[in-house]
Amino acid sequence: MLSDYLRDQDGVITLAQARDAGLSQRAVQYRVRTGRWRRCAVGVYFVDDRPFTDAARVRAAVWGHGPLAAASGLTAAWWQSLTQFAPNKHEVTVPRDSHGRPHDGTRVRRRDLHPADVIEVRGVRVTAVPLTVVEAAVRRRDGAKLLDSALQRHVDLESLWRTHLRNKGRTGAPRARRLLQAASDGARSEAERRILALLRGAGITGWKANYPVGGYRVDVGFPSAKVAIEVDGFAFHSGAQEFQIDRRRQNAIVLRNWQVLRFTWLDLVEYPEKVIATIRAAIAAR
Structure with missing residues (x-):
């Protein structure tokens, strides 16, 4: 029984389990004193003949x-x-x-x-x-x-x-x-509102919401700089078909020499300064 405990429990055993296996408290103390067992906490031991x-x-x-x-x-x-x-x-x-x-x-x-x-x-x-x-x-x-x-x-x-x-x-x-x-399902529309609010708050101009590019509409487009901003939702909302459509859409936009920046709702809430800095760098480079 002792071997079963040690095998199934990664070498860790409690005092109660040791007693169930037939060891007295004195026998347990002897194993600790001789270095065969390591005391991890009150009533919890590790048999020190294997990796911890x-x-x-x-x-x-x-x-x-x-x-x-x-x-x-x-x-x-x-x-x-x-x-x-x-x-x-x-x-x-x-x-x-x-x-x-x-x-x-x-x-x-x-x-x-x-x-x-x-x-x-x-x-x-x-x-x-x-x-x-x-x-x-x-x-x-x-x-x-x-x-x-x-x-x-x-x-x-x-x-x-x-x-x-x-x-x-x-x-x-x-x-x-x-x-x-x-x-949640409604997060994408809320994220779109947040990105527009961030752009306005940062004083960034030259963008248009829901801008058409290559037969599709991007969430935010900078026509002069040819920079598109897309807000991503969670993957669990998307199946294989949505995944393929999304990739075809991005490829069509990139083939028209547009740069695509993708942000998540969490980016907009947790790291708004980084989002704005990335957008500024992208439109300045174009």
Whole structure:
């Protein structure tokens, strides 16, 4: 039984599990004292005959903060294969009244999670996919890509909104709301209004909205500079047919010697200065 625990749990074991496998507390202490086991936290050990992998770190981090702790944020995203790389510092959410202190390599968030927002994956409590997505997306500069990828494969927009509204007081909630708005069906028209407002606010002239180029209409066109601005939506709204049409459209515009700049709704909200700087550079170069 001990070998099964260690094999299935990346070399991490709790004191309760060790006792179930037939070891006394004295036997566990002997293994720690002789260096065969490493103590990660109270009642959590790592058998030091193998690499201390990212998976082992996650198990030790979560189990070390008690039975009601759950991996969250980018840690939960990696554990559920929503991201490729484990974060350097693991995020663990514990109940508000938890008295434990953070361990090395962990970031503790104190919040009472709704039962619907917690699941168990491979023996570790983690935030459910919808909450994981809305929390992890705000931890990354490319959070819109993470959200878009999850919408294409794992969750729907309605479940993300429900989860967001159920957890409005959490860290990063305002940015999560902006990301979800960007993913909503009406975001494109709102983005078009925002780009026009940005151009007016920056005092940039010489543009026309919905300008015809090559049989198509671009969101904003600078006829003299031959620069087109397009606002992109989220990929999960688009199928293969829309993808092909969009590429044919851009090719037709480029073949008429126009430069195409593409921005997302998130670009316009989060990085308006960079958007304006890019547009200024493009029209000045032409």
